[in-house]
Amino acid sequence: MAEAAHAPHHPTQKAYWQIFVLLAVITAVEVAIAYIDMPSWLFVGGLTVFMVMKFAIVVGYFMHLRYDINLHRGFFTFGVIGAIAVFVVLLATFRAL
């Protein structure tokens, strides 16, 4: 834990390119899904899963949160989870989900 702030294990240059290719492929799959007919739960569910994957990959590897100290992870997770929780309840009171 000590001095993880200076994160010695960042991905290599090559890994960054590979991650980028992966992100591009996921985006392509997402766009493809948008053009295929499927039940709406599968459509929304599938897109959400891919969106979360992209989100997690960028945060984890490009923003290095995977290698960062717990404190920073906590700050950001609190914001993301808090926002989801609060706004899901808000939309639920409007029956708009």
Add this chain to the structure above:
Amino acid sequence: MAVTTPELTATEPHGPTGLWSWITTVDHKRIGIMYGITALVFFVVGGLEALLLRLQLASPNAEVLSADAYNQLFTMHGLTMVFMVVMPIAAAFSNYFLPIMLGARDVAFPRLNALSYWVFVGAGLFMYSSFILGGAPDGAWVGYAPLSTQLPETVRMDFFALGIQVAGIASIASSANFIATVFTMRAPGMTLMRMPVFAWMTLIVAFLLIFSLPIVGVGLWQMFFDRNFGSTFYLAAAGGDPLLWQHLFWLFGHPEVYVLILPAMGIVSEVLPTFSRKPLFGYAFVVFAGIAIAFLGFGVWSHHMFTAGMGPLAEAGFALSTMFIAVPTGIKIFNWIGTTWGGSLRLNTPMLFSLGFVAMFVIGGLSGVTHSIAPSDTQQHDSYYVVAHFHYVLFGGAIFGYMSGVYYWFPKWTGRMLNETVGKWHFWLMMLGFNLTFAPMHLLGLNGMPRRIYTYPEGLGFEFWNFIATLGAFTIAVSVLVFIVNLIWSKRKGDVAGPDPWDGRTLEWSIPSPPPEHNFDEVPVVRSVDDFWHRKYTEDEEGRLVPMPAVSGGALAVDETTTGGDDDGHGEIHMPSPSYYPALTAVGMTVSAFGLTYTPWGWIAVGVGAVTMLLGLFGWAVEPVTKEDQ
């Protein structure tokens, strides 16, 4: 250098003086003092507004104020007291004492701290300039749509939308600053669970603000766009839903009430142990209750909207979560009572105000619980009962807590004590006036008097209690006058305090009063909660408190912390250099806000303001924190 007896004189510690030095200062102590003085000025202004309101309501069909003036004044009274008094007075204490309590020399970002202050001042001047620029905001501090989005050709509610927006930016900046300070600047050994409760509450408030302000920020922009650029967020005719504003506002507004009260609870949690000569009863419980309040505080916002028609399920859910939040609050009250239980109490003015806080807050808390029951709240909604409730928590609670803080820490700020006799007069007058003003409002509300009305007809049974409330308001005014006289007189002629007048427990009492610019000659090493106390006292075999044998001087043994190093070693301490970029950036932001109010011509001012802001930020970004020797 050996332990010198602290010089019993009040010295000016702050180095250079003069207006420019205050504008460019990045010293957290000077910024704290500026926050405090600004808050006091706004407290007087907001209080005068309240007096005018009370004069108008003292008798039926009174004509002291027109309906229009009344609307502006009660709106500005609310906005002033929330955003320009209680938040900045809390910021004053946090700025001054958070770094010192943590054993740090400054906050994490001294220049950002200055920016927060100047942006806050800009927001205050901006909002108050509305009185001469076409009328002040008149849609209540909650600014409900569609009332707030009507009459887009006037500027009143634009001052509301942009003023709070700008004040919010200041608070976000200072919150990020305090959070970074707590997590990265603590002295060696100062673990989180050894922090004074006040530091904890400051941290929790910073989290509340930084996660809730962006939400109302979005709502304020939507209100502003609806008013000025023809968007339809709250326009029911176009399918927009005004209820969305209520949600976005209270998603911020409810955490905000904890923002107002938690620092006061922190102060009381410092004062009660000091004046009971006992450790805080259940330190961990008080801390975790604070954290629990913060979490739950994000889950109760809709209890302000029980009459908005959300449906029984939502109302039941929010009623339950609201009842839950009374539990951690109750825990704190038990802990405070437990702290004083069996202690050797000293009833000095800070202690009186803290005890007053506990008593008045219990009353306000109990009437709050009655609001959590949705059917009962439906009856009380928008009546004077609600006005009574939130004044009991925000005046009887928050203001009493902050007054306690002023009496407690004034010696640390100025090196002189506030006069005790005058202080006691202040306390009792304020206590009397406060209860005379707000207790009758419970009855008025339950008898059906609605809030936010500028007058009422005869014969409804409102006359007597309204008159009493007005009498009470003027009693409060007298007590504030007594307070101000005490401040001014004691600053010049008060008894010299010395570093530790109250036999304190936390680190600020280990350094001279007023503290030197760098706070600590040598960074303290912390071994426990109330570390400074444990350096002064120990227990004998029977558990009785005895002074530490090594330092028989008791309270005067304070210089222990500041010795060890050679005193001439100050040259090694690099304090951040003064900078005018924060003030420049704040000026740019305020000018932009004025411009946005008066679009389309105002776009020129927006441009000028934006360029000024960019210049300030650019200069800031490339300017080194500590300039090399001049």
Add this chain to the structure above:
Amino acid sequence: MTDVTASVDAPHDGVAHDADHHDVRPIRKAAMWVFLGSECMFFGAMISTFLLYRNTTGDGPTAELFNVPFTSASSFILLMSSLTMVLAHAAFERKDMRQARVWIGATALLGSVFLAGQIFEFTEFVHEGLTFTTSPFASSFYMLTGFHGAHVLVGVLMLSTMYVLSLNGRLYEDRGLNVELVGLYWHFVDIVWIVIFTVIYLMQV
């Protein structure tokens, strides 16, 4: 908590500090992360507003208007700018200032292309009858994508400033404006777009 015997130099939170010469980088980074957490609430509120009004289109155009191939292309560009940003940071950490400058410039450029695309998209939509005032749907769409665009603009300004500073070899790591912090901000703007692209564009057409 009241353990008096606990070792006073026990590490806490993994944050180094030496009050006299503390390293300001981890402090700034902590503040940036908490600020980004706060931004989640900001964009969350706007995304919720959009979701609330996603079908409230009145007589105006609906989400059918969205041009998915075009937006996919601009999403790809923003994704690529995240790659160039992280490469700039990696080069900076290696002290390879020349490469760092190249990648910073590339990131600023890609960001500008994204902004140009957004201006083009907005212009198209306005021509087809979707203005800021058309319906709550339109208002919330423009507000959300507009504030995102404003964030991109701020990022481009910071990147351009760093590019100019780097020409004189003045890429600091101890000042407010540094590659790591701007990088975090930039990636955050990218992940907000990842959500917007999926939830606002793909899910609604």
